[in-house]
Amino acid sequence: MNYSETHQKLLASNKGKYRCGLSSLKTRSNYWQLLPYIRLQWQTIARGLIGILGYVLATLVLINIAGKLATPFAQGNVVAIAQITGSCALVFLVRGLFQSIQDMYMAKAALRVAFHLRQQVYTHLQKLNLSYFETAKAGDLSYRLTEDVDRIGEVVNKVFHDFIPCILQLLAIPIYMIYLNWQLTLATVIVAPLMGILVGWFGERLRKYSLKSQNRVSGLSAILSEVFNGIRLVQAFAAENYEIARFGHEAERSLKAKYSAERLKAIQIPIIGFLEALSALSLLIVGAWQISQGNLTVANFFSYLAAAALLIDPIGHTTNNYNEFKQGEASVDRVFELMAIQPTVIEKINAIALPPVNGKVEYRHISFAYKPGEPVLKDISLLVSPGEAIALVGASGAGKTTFVNLLPRFYDPEVGQIFIDGVDIRDVKLHSLRRQIGIVPQETIMFSGTIAQNIAFGQDVFDMEAVKEAAKIANAHQFISQLPEGYQTWVGERGVNLSGGQRQRIAIARAVLLNPQILILDEATSALDSESEALVQEALERLMEKRTVFIIAHRLSTVRRCDRILVLEQGQIVESGTHEELLALERRYARFYAQQFS
Numbered sequence: 001m002n003y004s005e006t007h008q009k010l011l012a013s014n015k016g017k018y019r020c021g022l023s024s025l026k027t028r029s030n031y032w033q034l035l036p037y038i039r040l041q042w043q044t045i046a047r048g049l050i051g052i053l054g055y056v057l058a059t060l061v062l063i064n065i066a067g068k069l070a071t072p073f074a075q076g077n078v079v080a081i082a083q084i085t086g087s088c089a090l091v092f093l094v095r096g097l098f099q100s101i102q103d104m105y106m107a108k109a110a111l112r113v114a115f116h117l118r119q120q121v122y123t124h125l126q127k128l129n130l131s132y133f134e135t136a137k138a139g140d141l142s143y144r145l146t147e148d149v150d151r152i153g154e155v156v157n158k159v160f161h162d163f164i165p166c167i168l169q170l171l172a173i174p175i176y177m178i179y180l181n182w183q184l185t186l187a188t189v190i191v192a193p194l195m196g197i198l199v200g201w202f203g204e205r206l207r208k209y210s211l212k213s214q215n216r217v218s219g220l221s222a223i224l225s226e227v228f229n230g231i232r233l234v235q236a237f238a239a240e241n242y243e244i245a246r247f248g249h250e251a252e253r254s255l256k257a258k259y260s261a262e263r264l265k266a267i268q269i270p271i272i273g274f275l276e277a278l279s280a281l282s283l284l285i286v287g288a289w290q291i292s293q294g295n296l297t298v299a300n301f302f303s304y305l306a307a308a309a310l311l312i313d314p315i316g317h318t319t320n321n322y323n324e325f326k327q328g329e330a331s332v333d334r335v336f337e338l339m340a341i342q343p344t345v346i347e348k349i350n351a352i353a354l355p356p357v358n359g360k361v362e363y364r365h366i367s368f369a370y371k372p373g374e375p376v377l378k379d380i381s382l383l384v385s386p387g388e389a390i391a392l393v394g395a396s397g398a399g400k401t402t403f404v405n406l407l408p409r410f411y412d413p414e415v416g417q418i419f420i421d422g423v424d425i426r427d428v429k430l431h432s433l434r435r436q437i438g439i440v441p442q443e444t445i446m447f448s449g450t451i452a453q454n455i456a457f458g459q460d461v462f463d464m465e466a467v468k469e470a471a472k473i474a475n476a477h478q479f480i481s482q483l484p485e486g487y488q489t490w491v492g493e494r495g496v497n498l499s500g501g502q503r504q505r506i507a508i509a510r511a512v513l514l515n516p517q518i519l520i521l522d523e524a525t526s527a528l529d530s531e532s533e534a535l536v537q538e539a540l541e542r543l544m545e546k547r548t549v550f551i552i553a554h555r556l557s558t559v560r561r562c563d564r565i566l567v568l569e570q571g572q573i574v575e576s577g578t579h580e581e582l583l584a585l586e587r588r589y590a591r592f593y594a595q596q597f598s
């Protein structure tokens with residue numbers, strides 16, 4: 001099965017399944033939610049299980065052989081001892097082989113579980129609304145997708161490759177011990193329930209401490225990503241010491257949370273060790289008593305001792321694994337917490353692909369609020385003809401960005417409908433809608449990649465000639481050609497090696513290449529030098545030709561050139577008309593114009 005099929009299968013099996021993991025009313029461990037991912041790996045796991053079974057059986061054979069050593073030892077029969085140890089060596093070898101099989105397949109299964117989980121969470125996040133990312137911390141999200149998922153993979157690996165074999169040994173060896181002598185077994189395992197209760201008690205506490213610790217480390221990661229993204233601001237405000245102190249404070253909280261978990265483990269290990277020692281001592285006393293009563297042979301006592309010795313390892317491993325299992329649960333909770341967040345902009349099941357549009361846009365009685373009871377847009381209606389250029393002006397916070405964000409469905413209005421070419425945008429596939437709306441944002445983000453890849457953003461395969469053509473229209477070809485590696489020049493995460501004007505022209509080239517019938521332009525407010533401004537302006541004019549355009553306008557030249565200017569105030573269109581018409585009105589626009597543009 002290829003990746004895409006697997007992915008679809010997981011999507012289908014997970015639909016509507018996720019619950020928020022951090023709820024205090026948690027009744028069922030979030031580990032159960034890993035089941036679909038584990039089920040997908042059943043073939044690999046089955047192969048690993050064959051390895052485990054072989055390993056456990058070989059262990060039982062070893063115990064049996066050990067018992068056979070008692071008589072030759074008593075007789076000083078070196079040849080017999082050599083033969084028995086020889087067969088022991090052979091069984092050890094076979095056991096090792098089974099161990100390799102088990103390790104290999106279980107590791108493969110666990111890594112694939114983590115891989116699919118990571119892909120699913122990432123896919124899920126891509127579907128969440130813009131509003132979620134406006135509040136989410138990038139560092140925290142990347143920590144959950146990297147460290148937390150890795151940790152889950154490690155726990156799954158541990159469970160399969162360590163925990164299950166240990167549990168099998170803990171079941172099989174005592175059964176064999178009972179077969180040898182039940183009184184002795186009773187003396188050995190009498191402390192087991194107490195141990196079990198203690199391990200469970202400590203495990204639950206460890207899970208809580210780990211959750212705290214993971215949240216703290218995630219907090220650290222969020223601070224790092226904030227600070228490194230805004231390092232210019234930090235330096236400009238000479239806020240380095242403030243940031244160092246903030247980081248130190250968070251790091252200390254992380255240290256404390258981690259130390260709490262380690263301290264708990266430090267208390268737990270000697271307690272469990274003491275109980276183990278008690279059971280070993282009682283074994284000697286009861287063993288000697290059973291031999292003296294004639295209920296046990298020395299040979300069986302040897303076998304018994306070998307069995308008890310082979311139990312020490314699985315007991316220790318099980319305790320440790322259980323601790324890790326509980327600690328890992330914190331990561332599972334954190335990852336499935338993301339999966340429980342539901343997008344509010346949802347594509348209808350029967351959504352159709354929006355056919356190529358002419359660009360007629362209608363807002364019909366649109367009202368919108370980010371928070372209930374605080375409307376940002378109030379009953380707005382607007383009809384825009386194909387090819388019309390609309391400028392949106394108004395004070396900061398008037399709702400201009402919100403108004404245009406409704407068109408590509410970054411948000412859905414509370415009331416009203418939006419139509420493109422007469423089709424309600426809620427009835428169409430999001431992809432087909434968004435691919436027909438070009439956006440040139442105020443600040444252009446560059447993704448790691450070449451300039452050509454940045455212009456052809458979102459396309460796996462692209463025509464280099466078309467990219468160059470788009471760059472020419474966007475007045476970007478000349479400066480790109482002058483770069484040492486031209487279109488193959490690598491630009492960093494935030495395009496630091498390009499000027500503001502150059503980045504804007506790359507953004508324009510992106511829109512030209514997409515060739516949408518509808519355009520949203522958010523003009524940059526930051527001042528460009530006059531040459532750069534002229535180049536950007538010219539590029540924009542070419543881009544806008546024959547398209548329906550919404551511009552959040554800051555430049556006088558842009559506003560003047562538009563077919564219609566809308567003045568927004570407190571979420572309502574209070575004036576509408578051409579530049580001349582609105583100036584003649586001598587109301588808000590005229591005042592606004594006088595204040596800002598004259």
Ligand SMILES: Nc1ncnc2c1ncn2[C@@H]1O[C@H](COP(=O)(O)OP(=O)(O)OP(=O)(O)O)[C@@H](O)[C@H]1O
Pocket residue numbers: 131134370371376394395396397398399400401402403
């Ligand atoms: N994601 C959000 N969550 C909550 N409130 C928001 C969000 N985005 C914007 N707002 C609020 O909605 C109102 C309109 O904001 P919007 O960004 O649409 O205005 P604007 O006219 O584009 O302003 P500016 O010119 O400053 O960008 C403001 O009061 C703003 O605080």
